[in-house]
Amino acid sequence: MVHTKTDKFIGLEQKYAANTYKPIDVVIERGEGAWVVDVDGKRYLDCLSAYSAVNQGHCNPRIKAAMLEQLDRVTLTSRAFRNDKLGPFLQTLSEVTGYDMAIPMNSGAEAVEAAIKAARKWGYAVKGIPDNQAEIITFTGNFHGRTISVISFSSEEQYKAEFGPLTPGFKIVEYGNVEALKEAITPNTAAILVEPIQGEAGVVVPPVDFLKDAFDVCKANNVLFIADEIQTGLGRTGKLFASDHAGIRPDIITIGKALSGGFYPVSAAIADKEILGLFKPGDHGSTFGGNPLGAVVAKTALDVLMDENLIERAAEMGEYFMGRLRRLECEHIIEVRGQGLLIGMELNVPARPFAYELKAKGVLAKETHDNVIRFAPPLVISKEDIDWAMEHIEAVFN
Numbered sequence: 001m002v003h004t005k006t007d008k009f010i011g012l013e014q015k016y017a018a019n020t021y022k023p024i025d026v027v028i029e030r031g032e033g034a035w036v037v038d039v040d041g042k043r044y045l046d047c048l049s050a051y052s053a054v055n056q057g058h059c060n061p062r063i064k065a066a067m068l069e070q071l072d073r074v075t076l077t078s079r080a081f082r083n084d085k086l087g088p089f090l091q092t093l094s095e096v097t098g099y100d101m102a103i104p105m106n107s108g109a110e111a112v113e114a115a116i117k118a119a120r121k122w123g124y125a126v127k128g129i130p131d132n133q134a135e136i137i138t139f140t141g142n143f144h145g146r147t148i149s150v151i152s153f154s155s156e157e158q159y160k161a162e163f164g165p166l167t168p169g170f171k172i173v174e175y176g177n178v179e180a181l182k183e184a185i186t187p188n189t190a191a192i193l194v195e196p197i198q199g200e201a202g203v204v205v206p207p208v209d210f211l212k213d214a215f216d217v218c219k220a221n222n223v224l225f226i227a228d229e230i231q232t233g234l235g236r237t238g239k240l241f242a243s244d245h246a247g248i249r250p251d252i253i254t255i256g257k258a259l260s261g262g263f264y265p266v267s268a269a270i271a272d273k274e275i276l277g278l279f280k281p282g283d284h285g286s287t288f289g290g291n292p293l294g295a296v297v298a299k300t301a302l303d304v305l306m307d308e309n310l311i312e313r314a315a316e317m318g319e320y321f322m323g324r325l326r327r328l329e330c331e332h333i334i335e336v337r338g339q340g341l342l343i344g345m346e347l348n349v350p351a352r353p354f355a356y357e358l359k360a361k362g363v364l365a366k367e368t369h370d371n372v373i374r375f376a377p378p379l380v381i382s383k384e385d386i387d388w389a390m391e392h393i394e395a396v397f398n
């Protein structure tokens with residue numbers, strides 16, 4: 001029996017979509033800034049922002065205008081030909097990040113794949129690792145996407161079960177454990193691949209010196225440091241990159257999510273020319289990677305981030321939000337942790353019922369790994385929005 005529009009759309013998804021997700025049952029029809037409205041007209045504050053892909057806020061007017069303008073010009077050329085938008089986008093990306101160049105892709109997983117290819121190539125061409133022996137070290141609890149190679153080094157059994165055979169060449173060591181990293185490095189290690197904060201694992205923040213120490217270990221052993229900042233990058237944690245908090249400059253950084261401005265998937269692996277300059281025509285590619293529509297969207301997404309001071313805002317609003325969450329009095333809250341506007345609240349009970357209670361009050365958040373609720377609103381969120389959310393969060397938890 002269909003009672004509401006919400007039920008109707010859920011029914012369609014359940015009938016026609018492969019059952020790979022277990023969403024919170026809200027059917028969103030519109031969005032503006034930090035707010036969304038569902039098909040039955042109810043308003044919600046979005047405290048997930050599509051896993052940080054809408055840092056600039058829903059339907060950001062400046063990105064939308066740039067995209068609409070480009071829609072009247074040309075959308076896809078493939079890189080068989082050149083277009084007048086890719087160069088300016090990559091120039092802005094280089095100026096904003098301080099890295100020489102980038103390889104433009106679409107999804108986050110593709111950026112990770114591109115980074116792995118770049119690191120392996122560097123391993124053979126520069127470090128002199130024997131053919132097909134390159135190793136990449138990853139960490140427990142990691143999330144880097146869903147392709148076969150990327151799930152091959154997941155420590156999550158469900159991500160791999162019944163999807164083998166898996167890709168060789170990866171090791172997994174304990175996240176946060178520098179000694180374990182040291183022991184795992186061999187002369188064939190090309191790179192480590194690490195999230196500065198593990199978002200999907202439940203906003204897991206490593207021990208204070210871990211990133212700096214791991215970086216030093218890499219430098220001492222001629223091993224590349226790849227930071228996956230697809231979720232933590234582009235302002236989310238209150239710095240351009242979460243790696244900045246540790247005072248390190250990774251050799252390769254993967255970005256995605258917010259590079260899209262929430263409009264159109266764009267990702268990239270960025271590095272200096274000593275690494276990305278090793279690629280030759282034919283080594284890698286993507287039909288949609290670097291297309292003019294995506295390039296305009298991503299350039300404007302970066303411009304908005306910088307011009308509207310969203311990085312400083314994430315630091316300020318994050319401190320305020322986290323401070324208020326930490327003052328909640330609830331026997332079920334074990335810890336509130338995170339950086340900037342990437343906040344995890346760990347409970348000693350399943351988090352999903354709380355996510356539903358929050359939804360009923362108009363606050364959209366989702367559990368990650370059973371007992372953690374992630375609060376990661378668009379960076380455009382105002383203090384008033386947070387106050388509004390806290391009233392409801394307090395009602396649910398206190």
Ligand SMILES: *Cc1c(COP(=O)(O)O)cnc(C)c1O
Nearest residue numbers: 107108109143144145228230231
């Ligand atoms: C989301 C995410 C990815 C994968 O991005 P997709 O666009 O879903 O392929 C990779 N790494 C991290 C850290 C992520 O959060």
